[in-house]
Amino acid sequence: MNTPIAHIESLDYEGRGVARVDGKTIFIDGGLPGEQVTYRTLRRKANYEVAEVSKVLKLSNLRTTPECKHFGVCGGCAIQHLDVTGQVAAKQRMLEDNFWHIGKTRPERMLPAIYGPSWGYRHKARLRVRYVAKKGGVLVGFNEKATSFVADMDSCKVLPPHVSQLIPAMKELVGKLSVRESLPQIEVAVGELSTVLVLRILAPLQASDTAPIKAFADTHGVEIWTQSKGPDTVQPFYPPQGPGLSYSLPEFDLRYPFKPTEFTQVNPHINRVMLRRAMQLLQPQAGERIADFFCGLGNFTLPIARSGASVFGMEGSAALVARAHESAALNGLQGQVEYQEADLFKMTPELLASLGHFDKWLVDPPRDGAMELIKSLPDVADANAPSKHAPQRIVYVSCNPSTLARDAGILVHSKGYRLLASGVINMFPHTAHVESIALFERV
Known part of the structure; x- marks a missing residue:
């Protein structure tokens, strides 16, 4: 039987090599663009x-040796x-x-890519926890690649070094707790002044758990929080x-407090550069x-307000709207910003028109x-539409290229942008x- 050979053309959204063999698309884990490989069908x-x-029969000159010893088993990274x-x-x-392919449009200009540190960048993470009685130990880490099992890790290169070094100690701590079989997750949040570990517990902590938790926090200089049910129990x-947790934007003289489970950008270094780029475009x-x-x-509202503009922020989470008000007041910008809680996935033309005219939009869905x-x-084809409600400029920050492309198609082909x-x-x-x-x- 002949061993199949493929030429890798590109990467897909999971980091797999994409090849076409006899008219059929083959997604090949471990293959890189430009490589010729033999493969095994799964x-x-x-x-x-x-x-x-x-x-690998023909090696890409961009192939490199992964720095993390857990790469290939841990599912946290796909293309080290x-x-x-x-x-x-x-x-x-x-x-x-x-x-x-989705939006049927092309940018008139491609912007230089925004880079940052490649390692130790991830300041927010949810680590899975599993007590394995048969093995007599605790696993703490991300899921294994393409499975629901917890990877057996003792370090992580993308976490800040001081958090990576804590993984063995986390295992030891969980093993000492009465709730070790009812603790499925440890959420990590790193701020500029503190590091918080949120223990997701499905059973009440006992009196015997207090001493090891306090000792862990004191020894490693972290804060321990708990979560028993929804976000309001954190x-x-x-x-x-x-x-407390906070991050700053020195370029705009801003500081943001946040709770460990509230959404913030996981990469604070890139966040600063991204904000600068967004302000340049807006x-x-x-x-x-x-x-x-x-x-x-x-995150974007307050840098915009620093320009002297009047900013209206809309968000679906009541907790984040409350935090946004707090940050505006902390930074002396409450007079320039207005916030409203609303489900933007239920926006209508009538509701949008009721908000009044905006010169520009920043959209970060x-x-x-x-x-x-x-x-x-x-x-744009509707002569009776209230065009005064269309902003002249829109800056769209996206975490999903397919939905950005879909929305770009609507903006370009239907809305006159x-x-x-x-x-x-x-x-x-x-x-x-x-x-x-x-x-x-x-x-």
Whole structure:
């Protein structure tokens, strides 16, 4: 039987090599663009196959040795075997392909990619925990690749070094607790003044658990919080009054407090550069009225307000809206910002019109994109539409190239906008996750 050979053309959204053999698409784990490989099929469907590399016959000059010893077993990273420059190039191609194949449009200009530190960048993470009685120990880490099992890890290269070094101690701590079989997750949040570990517990802590938790926190200089049910049950355990979590944006003289389970960008280094790029594209001016949709805790709202513009932020989470108000007051900007809680996935043309005119928009949606918001803009072909409610400029920050491309297609083909520029943001090095930014301007 002949061993099948494939030429890898690109990477897919999971970081697998994409090849075409006899007209059939083959997704090959471990293959890199430009490589020729033999492969072993794992799953065969009518119009595609899922496979893994057996042998690399022609090596990519961008292939590199993964730095993490857990790579290949742990599912946290997908492309450590590809040089960072190659990772960004692959993500840029994925973004361009999505624009064309989904949105039927192309950016007039591709922006330089935004880079940052490749290791130790991940300041937010959810680590799985599993007590394995048969093995007599505790596992703490990310899921294994393509399974629901917890990877047996003792370090992690993408976590900050001081958190990575804590993984063996976390295992030891969990093993001492009465709730070790009812503790499925430890959520990590790193701020500029403190590090918080949130123990997700499904049974009440006992009196005997207090001493080992306090000893762990004191020894390693972290705060321990607990969560028994939903987000509203997250609370500090020890110490009861720590310095708290916060991050800063020195370029805009801003500081943001946050709770450990509230959404913040996982990569604070890239967040600062991304904000600078967004402000350069948006060009906020004093006297303008600007909307920040999916505003979260005000990550973009407050830098926009620093320009002197009046900013309206809209967000679906009541907790994040409250945090946004807190941050505005802390930074002396409460007079320039207004926040409203609303489900933006239920936006209508009537509701959008009721918000009044905005000169510009900043849109930063979750993975599902902003289709209902975009569709609520006046249609360029509708002579009776209230075009005054269409902003002249839209900066769209995306964590999913396919939904960005879909929304770009609507903006360009139905709403009268040009896609002036776009580029990738390498927010998550060594993963296939594609973060990007795009600039639209009304014709």
